[in-house]
Amino acid sequence: MVLMAIFLKKKPESLYEKVLNNLATAAMLLDKDLKIGYLNPASEMLFEMGRRKALGTPFQNLVSAPDSLINNMRLSFNTERQFSQHEVSIELGKKKTITVDCMMNPLMESNNISELLVEFVQIDGHLKLAQESRLVEQQNTSNTLLRGLSHEIKNPLGGLRGAAQLLEKQLLNNDLKEYTKVIIDEADRLKNLVNRMLSPSIPLKKKLFNIHEVVERVRALVKVQNKHINIHRDYDPSIPEIVADPEQLIQVLLNLACNSAEALDGQGDIVLRTRAMRQFTISKTRHKLVVAIEIIDNGPGVPEDIKDKIFFPMITGRVEGTGLGLSIAQSIVNHHGGLIDCISEPGHTVFQIFLPLEECGAE
Numbered sequence: 001m002v003l004m005a006i007f008l009k010k011k012p013e014s015l016y017e018k019v020l021n022n023l024a025t026a027a028m029l030l031d032k033d034l035k036i037g038y039l040n041p042a043s044e045m046l047f048e049m050g051r052r053k054a055l056g057t058p059f060q061n062l063v064s065a066p067d068s069l070i071n072n073m074r075l076s077f078n079t080e081r082q083f084s085q086h087e088v089s090i091e092l093g094k095k096k097t098i099t100v101d102c103m104m105n106p107l108m109e110s111n112n113i114s115e116l117l118v119e120f121v122q123i124d125g126h127l128k129l130a131q132e133s134r135l136v137e138q139q140n141t142s143n144t145l146l147r148g149l150s151h152e153i154k155n156p157l158g159g160l161r162g163a164a165q166l167l168e169k170q171l172l173n174n175d176l177k178e179y180t181k182v183i184i185d186e187a188d189r190l191k192n193l194v195n196r197m198l199s200p201s202i203p204l205k206k207k208l209f210n211i212h213e214v215v216e217r218v219r220a221l222v223k224v225q226n227k228h229i230n231i232h233r234d235y236d237p238s239i240p241e242i243v244a245d246p247e248q249l250i251q252v253l254l255n256l257a258c259n260s261a262e263a264l265d266g267q268g269d270i271v272l273r274t275r276a277m278r279q280f281t282i283s284k285t286r287h288k289l290v291v292a293i294e295i296i297d298n299g300p301g302v303p304e305d306i307k308d309k310i311f312f313p314m315i316t317g318r319v320e321g322t323g324l325g326l327s328i329a330q331s332i333v334n335h336h337g338g339l340i341d342c343i344s345e346p347g348h349t350v351f352q353i354f355l356p357l358e359e360c361g362a363e
């Protein structure tokens with residue numbers, strides 16, 4: 001790319017610009033004061049800056065870059081040497097920071113350096129992708145483990161219950177029947193628990209529907225049981241109808257919303273937010289359109305000691321919790337080809353569900 005740019009500099013300007021303008025890599029030309037003489041559209045997109053504002057302005061005045069990067073740019077210019085710097089964090093505004101690898105290349109013209117060609121390759125996109133695939137991998141492993149374990153428990157449990165029933169019939173002393181009743185009741189309780197664990201494997205009954213019908217159902221159900229919790233709606237009406245299993249999605253959202261309500265202990269705020277997101281990657285697949293459903297609460301946050309494992313079955317931070325709600329939710333979302341994630345700190349917990357639209361049948 002660098003060689004090509006140097007080579008093309010000698011060519012008519014239109015071709016030189018045409019190539020740079022069509023590059024997916026962000027590239028710009030800086031003069032000795034690091035003023036921007038040219039930036040390609042990929043740069044405009046990466047740095048979220050308009051060409052008019054950028055041209056003629058020193059790079060360091062447009063974004064908040066570390067001193068080391070600015071020094072390296074100057075050094076590259078003054079020493080006429082190529083420089084590269086990895087994992088540079090650049091602040092684009094108050095809320096956005098990007099991480100890039102940066103290559104600095106002095107362009108020579110009749111033995112003098114004319115400009116500095118700087119290329120930026122964003123790498124935090126890759127980091128996010130890696131994190132996501134790790135999450136999906138982790139979720140798949142936990143599901144396989146769960147299914148295997150459930151079957152292993154269910155079979156002997158049936159035998160145990162049957163034997164207790166036979167024993168009960170043989171017992172003449174009614175007092176002793178108390179004990180067989182305990183065995184039968186506890187076996188039933190365990191069976192229900194295991195059935196809950198296995199329920200996500202029920203085949204999906206897909207149909208076309210508006211995601212907001214499902215979110216509204218959940219809102220009404222949670223509201224009835226939690227009169228003092230304010231449930232706010234923040235819906236994106238542009239989301240097209242999706243093809244998915246509405247009953248199973250209700251279960252997902254209900255599990256998450258109930259967790260929020262429980263964390264709020266009867267008082268606080270829950271926000272139900274929906275968004276359409278374009279060009280979103282789930283498990284290495286880039287989707288044109290993804291529906292994001294978020295359940296946000298201002299409760300105390302997920303306890304620090306279980307933060308990394310809340311999607312695993314039987315992990316609970318509540319005395320009366322079974323620790324299955326999130327693992328069931330995650331399994332259903334995975335069946336839909338989606339992803340579930342959590343960001344939590346005291347006062348602000350967000351559970352996000354991403355459902356790909358193409359996967360659901362709509363484009």
Ligand SMILES: Nc1ncnc2c1ncn2[C@@H]1O[C@H](COP(=O)(O)OP(=O)(O)OP(=O)(O)O)[C@@H](O)[C@H]1O
Pocket residue numbers: 255259260263297299300301302303310315316317318320321322323324325326327349
């Ligand atoms: N919104 C939230 N705020 C704070 N902690 C949460 C939130 N959601 C989940 N958690 C934590 O994650 C744990 C696991 O949640 P999960 O729904 O899997 O199980 P549970 O709620 O304990 O039991 P159940 O099987 O009845 O749902 C919870 O016990 C709680 O400690």
Ligand SMILES: [Mg+2]
Pocket residue numbers: 255258259321324325326
């Ligand atoms: Mg729960």
